[in-house]
Amino acid sequence: MLKLWGRGSSVNVQKVLWALDELGLPYAHVPLGGPFGGLDSSDYRALNPNGLVPTLQDGDGSLHWESNAIVRYLAARYGAGTLWPEDPVARSAADRWMDWVPTTLGEPMRVLFWGFVRDPVNADLNAMAAAETRLAELWGRVDAHLAAQPFIGGERLTMGDIPLGCHVQRWLGFPITRPDLPHLAAWHARLSARPGFARHVMVPMQ
Known part of the structure; x- marks a missing residue:
């Protein structure tokens, strides 16, 4: 096991x-x-x-x-054929967005998480404001990608949706101003309907 x-x-x-x-x-x-x-x-x-x-x-x-x-x-x-796309092109899409999370999205997400949740007493408000602006632009990139397909890797949920899905749940929980991103919102709604996402990801931040 x-x-x-x-x-x-x-x-x-x-x-x-x-x-x-x-x-x-x-x-x-x-x-x-x-x-x-x-x-x-x-x-x-x-x-x-x-x-x-x-x-x-x-x-x-x-x-x-x-x-x-x-x-x-x-x-x-x-998960061959499900979370692991057998088509190399679809798998590459999942892979690159997975790698994009720690290389690009992770740092501004960390700044807001620490400022709002982990250590608000010592929050750097200027850094948080910059992170909020940066994240609006970065999630806009994801929204544009999702305009042509329902999931990160294509027509069905793959491993590429998992890291981004966990982070979008947190971003939507921060008390900030967010741009209108309809494709991102529709994707989040699709994720929310999945039992594993609801059970493990849609939980209070600690």
């Missing part, structure tokens, strides 16, 4: 939980990090030397960390 370590309030853990549900895979979940602690224990560091979440162990003993890499692994091993 698959075993996942990480607290469910972590956006990176939510990606994996949602992917597991989409694939219908049985798994054991061990809450770790945040109020649960345990990241610095020698047992956990032996699994993941970074001391971060999530970490996934497959039944054959293979270990995986870094959330997008875990989603890719699960999709490739268990």
Whole structure:
């Protein structure tokens, strides 16, 4: 059986939980990090030397960390033709948007999350204002991409929707002014109808 370590309030853990549900895979979940602690224990560091979440162990003993890499692994091993597009062109679309999350979207999302949720007392209001402006432009790019198709990789949900979907849920929860992005809103509505997204991603930010 698959075993996942990480607290469910972590956006990176939510990606994996949602992917597991989409694939219908049985798994054991061990809450770790945040109020649960345990990241610095020698047992956990032996699994993941970074001391971060999530970490996934497959039944054959293979270990995986870094959330997008875990989603890719699960999709490739268990989701051929569903989360893992068999067409290389569609798979490339999913891949590039997955990589776009940490390289481009992640930093301004982190600024708003820390400012509104994690440490509002010490929030840098100028940095938050800049992040809000930047995110309006970045989510506009996603909206334009979705104008021609219902999901990130094409006509059906793929691994490419998972990291972006987790982050758009957070962005929509921030108390900010957002532009009107109808294609993004329709995509979010499609994601919200999926049980795994509703169960693991549509939860309060902590």
